[in-house]
Amino acid sequence: QVTLVESGGGLVQAGGSLRLSCAASGRAVSAYAMGWFRQAPGKEREFVAAISSNKNTYYSDSVKGRFTISRDNSKNMVFLQMNSLKPEDTAVYYCAAGGYRGSYYNHQLYDYWGRGTQVTVSS
Numbered sequence: 001q002v003t004l005v006e007s008g009g010g011l012v013q014a015g016g017s018l019r020l021s022c023a024a025s026g027r028a029v030s031a032y033a034m035g036w037f038r039q040a041p042g043k044e045r046e047f048v049a050a051i052s053s054n055k056n057t058y059y060s061d062s063v064k065g066r067f068t069i070s071r072d073n074s075k076n077m078v079f080l081q082m083n084s085l086k087p088e089d090t091a092v093y094y095c096a097a098g099g100y101r102g103s104y105y106n107h108q109l110y111d112y113w114g115r116g117t118q119v120t121v122s123s
Helices: none
Strands: 003-007 010-013 018-025 033-039 046-051 055-061 068-071 079-084 092-097 117-121
Touching: 003 092, 010 092, 018 033, 018 092, 033 068, 033 079, 046 068, 046 079, 079 117
Parallel strands: 010 117
Antiparallel strands: 003 018, 018 079, 033 046, 033 092, 046 055, 068 079, 092 117
8 A cells, every 4th residue: 555645735926836745655656657636626637747667757738848747766755846837737736656557647547646735826
């Protein structure tokens, strides 16, 4: 069993930056695909970014060039650096972990989820 805990969310003005962290416990996640998803009120959960076990990275078109996902396997952690934030980035951000099953973009293919951290970007 893997427990994921996100941190680093908050309120920021448009154009600002935040760095989200996801701490994993229970077992090492170095062999897992790790992803970040977000969900805004009234909307479905959407893919933001993912990083494979060998550190290949994947991004949604809406965040490409602004967000960077990384992982530190020695600390069992994953990070999401978010720059040039926009009001439409406002959402609860979730960290997820799972064995790769053909797609990094589908939230249904991840096995473990954190409880989320709120990111609010004011205009």
